[in-house]
Amino acid sequence: MENTEVAAATAKNNLEPRTLTFRNKIGYAIGDVGNNFLFDMGQLYLLNYFTDQVGLPSAAASMVFLIAKIWDAFADISVGTWIDNRRNIGKRGKFRPFILWAAIPLALLLIANFSTPNFSVTGKLIWAYIAYMLFGTCYSISNVPFGSMIPTMTRNSQERSELASYRAAGSNFGLMMATIAFMPIVTSFSTKGMGYTVAVLIFAVCGVACQWISYANIKEVYKAPAPKKFSKTELKKSYKALLKNKPLVALSIVNVFTFSAFNLKLAVQVYYCEYILKNTTAESWLGFFSIGMVFVSVAITPWLTKHFDKKVVYMMGCAIWAAADIAGFFMANSTFMLVFLTSIAYLGDGFTSSLNWALISDCVEYGEWQSGIRSEGLVYSAFTYFRKLSQAIAGFIPGIVLAMVGYVPNQTQTASALLGIRGLMFIYSAVMAVATIGVMFWLYPLTEKRYKNIVSDLTARRQKKAAQQLQPEYARISD
Structure with missing residues (x-):
């Protein structure tokens, strides 16, 4: 009786228990350090490596990103479906084994992307397509389970926000x-080609180490039984449920905006520092201060979400981001101004990146409440599908724009080319940040109050279902 009363009080007040230790949180954070050591090389430097080292035309190089990322997007959906329908779940859990076993293949494929053989241009393009598409598929196998884990680690809303931070x-x-x-x-190094190879090798090894440390320090608290084998009809219902998940649809749209802007800026800043500022060391200063400002936003996001809806904090971050980038287009003519204004922009972006993973976990609960179907892997992979599309956009647009404005590698650029680089660096992201505010305001339906009501209702449903399942057993004992 006492346990029933506690459960009822918990449901009433939405006080889901806190299940995470500091070790779990640090372990999860280290996992994403490893993810970024392995993944960011492609987003930051691969386009520049293709154009300035391998000698691929910028438009052709951009097509590698477009095709490979569209492929990755479908790979994410396939991996999510596979994970949700896994039946032989061992003691390591439903998600953790993927983090362990995918690390080394992922590192080897990263090295392959920055080790293009001295083929003809056609041969180099074929190598680029194959290596980057295989890398993306392997990354999906590693990253989709990693992101899908949050609902199994905790059901506490505030703790999810903390974990996302x-x-x-x-x-x-x-x-x-x-x-x-x-x-x-x-x-x-004496040649940039050799330097690229060594640098990628170092980050690949460190990335594997971080992923293995993460694997050893995170756990799945809520272990669901292996699902029954779904029929094609049931799978269709699951996919249709995704389309009815309004928060997921809205969040996916805004991530196309924000994530493409973020990744495009990362790809273009190499060109901005070299050709507009004529100071390649500026990129290191930019990384230290601007990315460092994200830590400030990450640190204060949990405090903000205690006082404001996550939706409001998300829009506030985009407003800061847009204002700083508009100023940057006109004023970032020195290393100091570039670093200063980009740091402010990344402060705003930090709110969105901190909250994405908490919001996607909320979408899992909403989807179960709305359709009766709970599918962490499919929801997360649908979300990452749109993030991969945004990466395709971020890789495709710079190459096309650079070709249109007459960019020539390793040469003094024309005024048209310099204006194109400046616009890519600031205007695109400012426009996308403003568009995000509009979508979140009009289309994202989850407020904190509504989310708590949904979780409370789900808890009551689960308790009712559990009670109904026990009734036949009680009847048998009574007989």
Whole structure:
């Protein structure tokens, strides 16, 4: 009787128990440090490697990103479906084994992307397509389970926000180290080609180590039984449920905006520092201060979400981001101004990146409440499907724009080319940040109050279902 009363009080007040230790949070953060050591090399430097080292035309190089990322998007959906329908779940859990076993293949494929053989242009393009598509598929196998784990680690809303902040901190630390350390390693060698190979090798090894440390320090608290084998009809219902999940649809749309803007800026800043500022060391300063500012937003996001809806904090971050980038287009003519204004922009972006993983976990609960179907892997992979599309956009647009404005590698650029680089760096992201505010305001339906009501209702449903399942057993005992 006492346990029933406690459960009822918990449901009434939405006080889901706190299940995470500090070790779990740090372990999850380190996992995303490893993810970024392995993943960010492609987003930051691969386009520049293709155009300035391998000698691929910028438009052709951009097509590699477009095709490979569209492929990755479908790979995410396939991996999510596979994970949700796994039946032979061992003692390591439903998600953790993927983090362990995918690490080394992922590292080897990363090295292959920055080790293009001296083929013809056609041969180099074929190598680029195959290597990057295989890398993306392997990354899906590693990253979809990693992101899908949050609902199994905790059901406490505030704790999910905290865990998302830790993950964002790990992600941005990995990104900061990649931005600060990678190019100095590259330029320390007599040829940039050799420098790229050594730098990628170092980050690949560190990435594997971080993923294995993460595997050892995170756990799945809520272990669901292996699901029954779904029929095609049931799978169709699951996919239809995704389309009815309004928060998921809205969050996916805004991530196309924000994530494409973020990744495009990362790809273009190499060109901005070299050709507009004529100071390649500016990129290290940019990485240290601007990515460092994300840690500030990550640190204060849990406090903000205690006082405001996550939706409001998300829009506030985009407003800061847009204002700083508009100013940057006109004023970032020195290393100091670029670093200062980009730091403010990344402060705003930090709110969105911190909250994405908490919001997607909320979408899992909403989906179960709305349709009766709970599918962490499918929801997360649908979300990452749109993030991969945003990465395709971020890789495709710079190459096309650079070709249109007459960019020539390793040469003094024309005024048209310089204006194109400046616009890519600031205007695109400012427009996307404003568009995000509009979508979140009009289309994202979950407020904190509504989310708590949904969780409370789900808890009551589960208790009712459990009671109904026990009734036949009680009847048998009575007989």
